[in-house]
Amino acid sequence: xxxxxxRKELAYHITTARAFIFLIISxxxxxxxxxxxxxxxxxxxxxYGDPRAESRVGRSTIGTALTxxxxxxxxxxxxxxxxxxxxLSINLDGTIQSQRRSQYENFKLPDVRRIDxxxxxxxxxxxxxxxxxxDAISGxxxxxxxxxxxxxxxxxxxxxxxxxxxxxxxxxxxxLIGGLxxxxxxxxxxxxxxxKADVVPLLLxxxxxxxxxxxxxxxxxxxxxxxxxxxxxxxxxxxxxxxLVFVVPNMxxxxxxxLVDAPTDYETRARSDAVGTEYxxxxxxxRERIQNGIIKDRDEIVKADRETYLRMVEDRKQIQKxxxxxxxxxxxxxxxxxxxxxxSAFQASGESLANSGAVFQRRFRSAAERYQVIYxxxxxxxxxxxxxxxxxxxTFRLPDKSIxxxxxxxxxxxxxxxxxLPLFAYPNPSIPERLQSALxxxxxxxxxxxICFLGAHIIFIRRDI
Amino acid sequence: MIRYIVAREFLDSLESLRFIISTVLxxxxxxxxxxxxxxxxVDRLRDHNAAVAAHxxxxxxxxxxKIYRKPQPLGIFSEGxxxxxxxxxxxxxxxxxxxxxxxxxxxxxxxxxxxxxSIDVAFTIxxxxxxxxxxxxxxAVSGERESGLLKLxxxxxxxxxAFLIGKLLGRLLCLLIPLTMGVIISLLFLLTNPSxxxxxxxxxxxxxxxxxxxxxxxxxxxxxLAVSAVARSSASSLIILLTVWILTIAIHPVLSVIxxxxxxxxDSPRTMERKVRSIEEEYQKRLNEIWAIISQLRKEGKDxxxxxxxxxxxxxxxxxxxxxxxxxxxNQFTAQASFAxxxxxxxxxxxxxxxxxxxxxxxxxxYDKFIERTRQFWHQHVTQRKKWEKLLxxxxxxxxxxxxxxxxVVEYPLAESIQRAAPDIxxxxxxxxxxxxxxxxxxxxxxV
Numbered sequence: 054x055x056x057x058x059x060r061k062e063l064a065y066h067i068t069t070a071r072a073f074i075f076l077i078i079s080x081x082x083x084x085x086x087x088x089x090x091x092x093x094x095x096x097x098x099x100x101y102g103d104p105r106a107e108s109r110v111g112r113s114t115i116g117t118a119l120t121x122x123x124x125x126x127x128x129x130x131x132x133x134x135x136x137x138x139x140x141l142s143i144n145l146d147g148t149i150q151s152q153r154r155s156q157y158e159n160f161k162l163p164d165v166r167r168i169d170x171x172x173x174x175x176x177x178x179x180x181x182x183x184x185x186x187x188d189a190i191s192g193x194x195x196x197x198x199x200x201x202x203x204x205x206x207x208x209x210x211x212x213x214x215x216x217x218x219x220x221x222x223x224x225x226x227x228x229l230i231g232g233l234x235x236x237x238x239x240x241x242x243x244x245x246x247x248x249k250a251d252v253v254p255l256l257l258x259x260x261x262x263x264x265x266x267x268x269x270x271x272x273x274x275x276x277x278x279x280x281x282x283x284x285x286x287x288x289x290x291x292x293x294x295x296x297l298v299f300v301v302p303n304m305x306x307x308x309x310x311x312l313v314d315a316p317t318d319y320e321t322r323a324r325s326d327a328v329g330t331e332y333x334x335x336x337x338x339x340r341e342r343i344q345n346g347i348i349k350d351r352d353e354i355v356k357a358d359r360e361t362y363l364r365m366v367e368d369r370k371q372i373q374k375x376x377x378x379x380x381x382x383x384x385x386x387x388x389x390x391x392x393x394x395x396x397s398a399f400q401a402s403g404e405s406l407a408n409s410g411a412v413f414q415r416r417f418r419s420a421a422e423r424y425q426v427i428y429x430x431x432x433x434x435x436x437x438x439x440x441x442x443x444x445x446x447x448t449f450r451l452p453d454k455s456i457x458x459x460x461x462x463x464x465x466x467x468x469x470x471x472x473x474l475p476l477f478a479y480p481n482p483s484i485p486e487r488l489q490s491a492l493x494x495x496x497x498x499x500x501x502x503x504i505c506f507l508g509a510h511i512i513f514i515r516r517d518i
Numbered sequence: 519m520i521r522y523i524v525a526r527e528f529l530d531s532l533e534s535l536r537f538i539i540s541t542v543l544x545x546x547x548x549x550x551x552x553x554x555x556x557x558x559x560v561d562r563l564r565d566h567n568a569a570v571a572a573h574x575x576x577x578x579x580x581x582x583x584k585i586y587r588k589p590q591p592l593g594i595f596s597e598g599x600x601x602x603x604x605x606x607x608x609x610x611x612x613x614x615x616x617x618x619x620x621x622x623x624x625x626x627x628x629x630x631x632x633x634x635x636s637i638d639v640a641f642t643i644x645x646x647x648x649x650x651x652x653x654x655x656x657x658a659v660s661g662e663r664e665s666g667l668l669k670l671x672x673x674x675x676x677x678x679x680a681f682l683i684g685k686l687l688g689r690l691l692c693l694l695i696p697l698t699m700g701v702i703i704s705l706l707f708l709l710t711n712p713s714x715x716x717x718x719x720x721x722x723x724x725x726x727x728x729x730x731x732x733x734x735x736x737x738x739x740x741x742x743l744a745v746s747a748v749a750r751s752s753a754s755s756l757i758i759l760l761t762v763w764i765l766t767i768a769i770h771p772v773l774s775v776i777x778x779x780x781x782x783x784x785d786s787p788r789t790m791e792r793k794v795r796s797i798e799e800e801y802q803k804r805l806n807e808i809w810a811i812i813s814q815l816r817k818e819g820k821d822x823x824x825x826x827x828x829x830x831x832x833x834x835x836x837x838x839x840x841x842x843x844x845x846x847x848x849n850q851f852t853a854q855a856s857f858a859x860x861x862x863x864x865x866x867x868x869x870x871x872x873x874x875x876x877x878x879x880x881x882x883x884x885y886d887k888f889i890e891r892t893r894q895f896w897h898q899h900v901t902q903r904k905k906w907e908k909l910l911x912x913x914x915x916x917x918x919x920x921x922x923x924x925x926x927v928v929e930y931p932l933a934e935s936i937q938r939a940a941p942d943i944x945x946x947x948x949x950x951x952x953x954x955x956x957x958x959x960x961x962x963x964x965x966v
Contacts, residue, residue, distance in 0.1 A: 070754070089780070159784065159850075161855035161886075162778065163775055167772075168773075180764055184757055284756070287753070288539075288653060291653075295645065295649060305634060306633075306636065317561065317565060318620065323568065323569075380629075383631065384631060387634050411632070
């Protein structure tokens with residue numbers, strides 16, 4: 054019996070204008086996705102290298118840089134990669150710095166989210182699933198056809214399931230059509246994507262999308278069962294979609310900013326400048342001590358000068374660390390708060406599967422930290438000692454007017470063969486690792502689904518038709 | 519007769535659940551965002567004042583000009599680019615100003631909080647109030663047609679035009695409630711905060727912002743009436759309007775930027791970096807040679823002033839030559855951004871955003887003025903500095919008389935803001951007019 058209901062529902066939806074509009078908008082956006090991805094990807098490959106090539110590390114013992122390769126799955130989940138830094142500098146003083154994006158990028162253009170599959174599914178699919186399903190129960194109740202259907206030997210659960218599956222199948226069909234068109238455009242324009250290794254994550258993303266879409270279908274069935282008129286159902290659902298998809302994810306960042314006491318950019322710079330001022334003061338005191346004959350020995354002077362400089366470097370490093378720690382805390386809080394919205398849970402899961410966005414940012418940083426330990430060990434083996442930072446030359450005048458010139462101190466560059474420089478293990482997690490990382494957020498989506506579908510089921514069974 | 523229709527529509531809408539829920543949501547969002555934005559503005563103002571004070575102190579010791587951009591108090595209404603572009607330019611003789619430092623590009627916060635956009639009053643108006651306008655009008659005509667009331671109403675001595683105007687005005691009055699409450703709440707936060715001082719021009723800006731917001735929601739009211747007049751059922755009307763809404767609010771702004779990048783391409787960042795580097799390399803060789811001489815003289819404890827002057831002069835020359843290339847880059851950026859802005863004007867949401875940002879001076883136009891002023895200052899400073907360096911060798915007394923320009927404080931007069939916002943305000947009025955004419959034309963011809 055359920056197949057009859059399913060067929061009926063599919064036939065009904067396929068002939069409606071709303072399904073047609075859904076298909077047209079979806080295809081248009083996927084076409085734009087394909088076209089824009091190709092341009093951006095080719096530019097990234099030109100700048101940052103081919104993702105298929107081995108990760109190259111700069112052969113130097115005075116610091117090196119690690120580059121995030123272009124991600125072939127960015128057409129699927131871009132994760133704001135165009136804002137995030139692509140390069141990390143590994144410094145000898147133990148710090149890792151992200152390299153700013155070029156100052157020659159057009160900052161006058163508004164910073165907008167890229168049209169990736171995740172954006173299309175989060176906004177358009179969520180909205181149209183609501184539009185396709187809001188009158189599934191209430192509409193039929195008003196028209197009187199629900200009673201006729203229920204008077205047959207078909208359970209209410211089967212009616213509900215039939216309606217649910219019909220919209221899900223249509224959404225899947227539209228997604229597959231749009232997705233294949235996007236992939237066709239990408240491949241036609243000479244970018245061989247997806248690569249073999251990306252097929253499984255891509256299929257998993259499609260499955261994840263179905264969880265997300267199914268949630269809004271369940272929610273719509275719940276609202277449709279609860280309300281007396283279709284218009285009321287639609288209005289309530291639209292409010293919920295606006296709040297969950299647009300408002301909550303953005304508010305999470307604002308609330309996190311209020312809850313987490315992270316130092317501001319200016320405060321950090323001011324503290325860093327204050328350390329610089331302290332260093333100047335300490336250097337002046339050192340000169341006074343030399344002038345007063347308290348320190349006379351050349352080696353002692355060089356040592357005192359070096360220690361003062363390194364103390365300044367260490368203090369600044371500590372300030373940066375506190376700043377980053379504050380920002381990381383803020384980010385984690387914002388991500389946790391955003392999980393109230395299934396849209397954010399979907400985005401986070403998608404980023405885990407596609408290895409992009411904030412998830413990739415953390416993996417890249419962790420991999421860089423692990424590599425830094427190996428790199429510093431390697432540098433020490435090659436040049437003997439690690440000089441953490443460059444110090445400019447200095448001049449000190451002794452009481453007898455003679456001058457001590459202190460040469461600059463530079464980290465040592467090894468001139469020999471560095472072909473044995475360890476390779477950087479680029480963070481490319483396996484499928485099980487990606488699934489594990491996406492597990493929590495996917496479980497949240499499944500939980501939402503279960504709650505909404507069960508709710509719809511219970512309400513529909515108990516309501517008078 | 520119109521009066522009765524207006525009163526009826528107003529009271530009907532006021533009692534509806536959709537209005538109550540939308541208004542509550544709207545007020546909640548505005549209260550929340552204004553509370554956060556005000557706190558954020560106060561923090562940024564405090565940082566700005568501290569930075570300016572520290573710079574004043576520093577000037578006593580070493581003259582290193584810095585020009586600061588004050589945060590805009592009315593940024594709580596429309597944040598614009600205020601927090602995304604820099605707020606300070608350091609004047610260095612060897613490098614003309616190109617981008618301000620501070621927020622956005624130079625801030626680590628952007629890296630960590632990339633996934634989270636911010637909300638301001640303009641966002642709430644753009645998303646929630648426009649949706650409320652749709653909710654109030656999607657069944658304005660179709661609903662009455664379905665229930666049979668429309669025939670009864672029009673059987674009286676009332677023209678279709680008067681009926682439509684009555685509907686529009688009644689619902690507009692309704693929308694004024696959350697809009698006015700939102701603006702009043704924002705003002706209360708501003709006025710009760712001792713760190714924030716509003717001037718006369720600011721009040722005019724707030725008034726214009728209110729007018730722009732009203733014009734924006736009127737577009738959706740008229741569009742709602744137009745679709746409601748022609749749709750077969752209320753549900754169809756709502757679906758059509760929602761589709762238009764999502765395309766206008768969420769999709770079109772993204773598409774206009776994508777279209778600008780692809781249809782109005784500019785030199786890539788790499789190409790620009792290469793151009794600048796090729797010019798700098800020519801000068802760098804000479805600079806390195808002179809620096810080697812200075813280091814040697816310093817070691818020997820000899821006088822290096824002549825070579826330091828030579829070094830600085832060549833550095834300034836390098837800065838001036840590179841500046842011409844940088845000006846070309848800025849022109850390219852502006853051209854591409856203008857193209858995107860013009861495309862965004864096809865949507866009332868784009869017009870509203872542009873107008874709101876321009877009125878409160880948080881748009882890219884205000885930032886451009888700041889950068890332009892700092893660049894002018896840099897040219898004046900370098901010119902004087904060159905004279906000073908030259909006289910340092912020849913005549914110390916004359917060198918002391920050289921006056922350097924004062925660091926400018928960039929203001930944003932109201933007239934300039936209105937000028938920048940004018941095209942978008944005019945377009946919003948045009949959109950409203952066109953939608954109303956369309957609704958009238960469609961309603962005049964439709965069956966009741």
